[in-house]
Amino acid sequence: MKFYEDHKDQRDRFEILAFHDARAKTFEELDEKLKPIIRDKWGGKELPFPILLDASGDTIKALGVRGFPTLILIDPEGKLVKGGSEEMLEAELKKAAGGAK
Numbered sequence: 001m002k003f004y005e006d007h008k009d010q011r012d013r014f015e016i017l018a019f020h021d022a023r024a025k026t027f028e029e030l031d032e033k034l035k036p037i038i039r040d041k042w043g044g045k046e047l048p049f050p051i052l053l054d055a056s057g058d059t060i061k062a063l064g065v066r067g068f069p070t071l072i073l074i075d076p077e078g079k080l081v082k083g084g085s086e087e088m089l090e091a092e093l094k095k096a097a098g099g100a101k
Contacts, residue, residue, distance in 0.1 A: 003016075003089075004048060017049065018051045021057070022054055026053075071085060073085065
C-alpha cells in the first residue's frame with residue numbers, strides 16, 4: 001500500500017489494520033487465502049500490517065463494512081471518524097508534524 005510506504009517515518013502515529021471477510025475461520029485458512037494476494041499484489045513480500053480475522057462477521061457488520069476494500073478511520077480516542085479517508089489521515093499527520101511530511 002503506497003500510503004503505508006510513503007508515511008513509514010510516521011508509523012508511530014497511525015496503524016493500518018485489515019479485516020479478512022468471514023470466509024476465513026482460522027489463521028491457517030487466512031494464510032492460504034492471502035498467498036495469491038502476497039504473490040500477485042505485494043511481489044512476494046509479507047504484508048506490513050496486521051490482518052484480523054472476523055470469523056463471525058460481527059465486527060465487519062458493526063463497522064458498517066459493505067465491501068472490500070473499505071477504509072475506516074478511527075481517532076485516538078477509538079471513535080469512528082465519519083468520512084474518514086487517506087486524505088484526511090494525511091492532513092492530520094501533516095498537522096501533527098507541523099506541516100512537514
